[in-house]
Structures are given as C-alpha cells and as structure tokens.
Amino acid sequence: MTEPDAVSLDPASMRKQYRAEGLAEADLAASPVQQFARWFQQAATEGQLFEPNAMIVSTADAEGRPTSRTVLLKQFDERGFVFYTNYDSRKARDLAENPHVSLLFPWHPVARQVIVTGVARRTGREETAAYFRSRPHGSQLGAWASAQSSVVAGRAALDASYAELAARYPEGEQVPVPPHWGGFRVAPRAMEFWQGRENRLHDRLRYVAEADGGWRVERLSP
Numbered sequence: 001m002t003e004p005d006a007v008s009l010d011p012a013s014m015r016k017q018y019r020a021e022g023l024a025e026a027d028l029a030a031s032p033v034q035q036f037a038r039w040f041q042q043a044a045t046e047g048q049l050f051e052p053n054a055m056i057v058s059t060a061d062a063e064g065r066p067t068s069r070t071v072l073l074k075q076f077d078e079r080g081f082v083f084y085t086n087y088d089s090r091k092a093r094d095l096a097e098n099p100h101v102s103l104l105f106p107w108h109p110v111a112r113q114v115i116v117t118g119v120a121r122r123t124g125r126e127e128t129a130a131y132f133r134s135r136p137h138g139s140q141l142g143a144w145a146s147a148q149s150s151v152v153a154g155r156a157a158l159d160a161s162y163a164e165l166a167a168r169y170p171e172g173e174q175v176p177v178p179p180h181w182g183g184f185r186v187a188p189r190a191m192e193f194w195q196g197r198e199n200r201l202h203d204r205l206r207y208v209a210e211a212d213g214g215w216r217v218e219r220l221s222p
Helices: 004-008 032-045 088-098 125-136 137-145 155-168
Strands: 054-060 066-072 075-076 080-086 099-105 114-124 181-195 203-209 217-219
Touching: 032 075, 032 099, 032 114, 032 181, 054 080, 054 088, 066 080, 066 088, 080 088, 080 114, 080 125, 099 181, 125 181, 137 155
Parallel strands: none
Antiparallel strands: 054 066, 054 099, 075 080, 080 181, 099 114, 114 181, 181 203, 203 217
C-alpha cells in the first residue's frame, strides 16, 4: 500500500523559476579563484547558507568506480582548494590511485553552483599540523577515535574509543597530530560557474587552464 505522503511528493512536479539576472563574461574576475572568492563571500553573507564551505568531493578508484561525499573546504588561494581527512579513508585511497577529483559547491538558495576539476596532492605536514592545532579539542580527539571508512562494530565502540582518548588527553592538554590524518590541496584545471536563469537557460561560464599559466573562458550550453 502506498503512503499518502509519498503520492504527493512527485519529483517530476517539483520546479523553481530561477532569477532573471545572469552572469556575463565581462563580469568575471581575472582568475577563477578570484571569482570564487567573490561568489563565496556573497554565498556566506547575502545567501545565508548554513555551510557555504560544504562541497561534494567526487573521486574514482583506479578502475573508474566513483564515490561522492560532502566535505568542508578549509582554505583556498591561487594554489588550490584544501580539505582534511583520514589518509586511510575511501576518498584518500581513491586519490592515491587516481588523483583526479571534482569539487561541487551546491549553493541552491542563491541558484548558483561552482564546479572545480583538478588534481589533488597531500599538503605538507607543517601545514597539516598548523590546521590540526586550530581545531576544537573534541575534533582533534575525533581524528584519532575514528578509523574513517572502516566497518565499526557499533556506536558504542566508537564512543568507547573517544572516551579513552578524552581520558588520555583531557581538555587543555596537547593532542598529537595523527600520522594517518592530513590535508589535500586540489589544484584546479577547470572551474565552472553556474548561474540559474529563467526557462532553464542557465549561464555556465568555465575557466580552463592554459599552458602558459593563464586562463581562457568558455560559455557552455545549459
């Protein structure tokens, strides 16, 4: 028997009309990272997004089997986009086999998306340690307590691991940086800026890296 609520929630009938104003080539910044900084600030201040730094990280293993997950962006500059993870996790294992990665920032409330494609490389240990020290004490312990992406017996086992670490390293005591934990920096090779428009005629402008270090801009059909 079909639930009444399930009948009323028809994905095919869910539609929103996007904004009239768009994104023109003349409006773009000189580099994609500068353009990202502009949109990121707008998403964080004007868009009132819950976590504007949340991004969908898509990786594939050596055989091309993809997986995606939401990760928080922690730094960006002209060198690339940085996130942190357990180096034994599924995403890190994928990147060890295949460093090509896609980052998607889904800023739905402002009808915008940014898609970054590039190559991921591990950050240096000094950079990783500096960020680790800035994390809340509980998050530092969590990096040790969780063998990310591995099968765990149950929630109780995870909580017990955390409790043991909390007793070993109470608040105020320095937690060592886990050797299996650190950052990845994604150096962009292309970045697409998507602006929702009326009648599904969206603006899609993509920066593509050139051999001389510059960028060319392409307009894609929506």
